[in-house]
Amino acid sequence: MxxxxxxxxxxxxxxxxxxxxxxxxxxxxxxxxxxxxxxxxxxxxxxxTKPSGVSDDEALQRVANMIERAVSNGLTEVQVYRFPNSLCTDHGRAINQQEPGWETTLTGLPKEMYEFWDRQLRPRGYKLKFQIVDFPDGMPGDVGITLKWA
Missing domain, CATH: 1.20.5 (Single alpha-helices involved in coiled-coils or other helix-helix interfaces)
Structure with a gap:
């Protein structure tokens, strides 16, 4: 062939x-x-890490919309934000340990959100929970912010 x-x-x-x-x-x-x-x-x-530029009035409207949707679905809390632990000065260690003063480790937008809650929502009876929401390779990962009203 x-x-x-x-x-x-x-x-x-x-x-x-x-x-x-x-x-x-x-x-x-x-x-x-x-x-x-x-x-x-x-x-x-x-x-x-920069200020959001959102006014308290605008933020209150956004929160009211989130709460309204959550309540219509029968919820008593809603995760309002998730961010990388690198926005904490200790990479989320104090939040993970729930140490007193953990909020002083916040920077940027998460800090702004905490301060807004303290100013506007805490007096209205809302609670705010910061917690590590994932653990890639066994290490603290992202931080979730949950707004609660029950």
Missing amino acids: AADKGFSLPTAEQVMEKLALAEAEKASEYLRKQAAVEAEKKMLLEKL
Whole structure:
């Protein structure tokens, strides 16, 4: 049986080279995506460390809407926010341990939210709970803020 003259079988070395190039491209694409994800996280963290610019009146309206939806679903509490523990000066350790003064570890938007609650919602009988809501690799992860009225 004669081989087709228009076809040439690549050498094993050529096949391995082609495979290595494809793997390198996959690795490069993964690194590009990881860099984009990290840049996005960094931008979000920077945004969360700055004041929101939301007035108390606007925040009260937003809270009233959240509470109304939760109550219509028969709930007595609602998670109002979730943020990375890096927005705490101790990465959430004091919150996880429920240490007195844990609120002094808050920075940025979470601190602003705590202060708003203290100013506007606490006098109206609402409670606010900060807790670690996930533990990636056994370490404290994100912090959840729950507003309670029961």
